[in-house]
Amino acid sequence: MAITLKKGNTFNLTKKEPTLKKIMIGLGWEVKQGNALDLDASIFMINNKGKLPQDEYFIFYNNLQSPDGAVKHTGDNRTGAGDDDDEMVLANLDAISSNVSEILIIVSIHDAEARRHNFGMLTDAYIRILDMETKREILRYDLDAEYPTNTDIEFGRIRKEENEWIFVASGIGGNKGLQGYVDTYA
Numbered sequence: 001m002a003i004t005l006k007k008g009n010t011f012n013l014t015k016k017e018p019t020l021k022k023i024m025i026g027l028g029w030e031v032k033q034g035n036a037l038d039l040d041a042s043i044f045m046i047n048n049k050g051k052l053p054q055d056e057y058f059i060f061y062n063n064l065q066s067p068d069g070a071v072k073h074t075g076d077n078r079t080g081a082g083d084d085d086d087e088m089v090l091a092n093l094d095a096i097s098s099n100v101s102e103i104l105i106i107v108s109i110h111d112a113e114a115r116r117h118n119f120g121m122l123t124d125a126y127i128r129i130l131d132m133e134t135k136r137e138i139l140r141y142d143l144d145a146e147y148p149t150n151t152d153i154e155f156g157r158i159r160k161e162e163n164e165w166i167f168v169a170s171g172i173g174g175n176k177g178l179q180g181y182v183d184t185y186a
């Protein structure tokens, strides 16, 4: 059974899952009745200075693959309809550039400001990590209903520490939009 993490928890992927190489990061959400929200999963692969090694290490709906080929976004989902993962990112941990020391997983609401949308309109938002080879769910982090006024969130990060990959359930809500993260990490 998958481990369920709470905000702030960490999980050592390398130690606890030594055979793990290819992972799927799945994000799912449901929208409360009467609303229509488009959530976007984005990835920032940053170096030890906290910056993108080059712009293309920002992976989102308009740039689906990292230059090292290690991280691939499978494409935009605009409604969140259905119980399964709504947006997915595939990552090959062994192929990640040695320039990258941290992978940030950001979820933002498309056009939130203009449409006056926020996370309070969502239910059942989660992130999970699967082993692509065995299709086994390794961990899951359910977003609590504690971000009613936020429009974007750093959901989790996968950090490299002395050649081990550690997942952190960060859960840091924000209101800066995707551009705000680009401004921070580019």
Ligand SMILES: [Ca+2]
Binding pocket: 038, 039, 040, 041, 076, 077, 078, 079, 087, 110
């Ligand atoms: Ca989307």
Ligand SMILES: [Ca+2]
Binding pocket: 028, 029, 030, 080, 081, 082, 083, 084, 085, 086
């Ligand atoms: Ca859904």
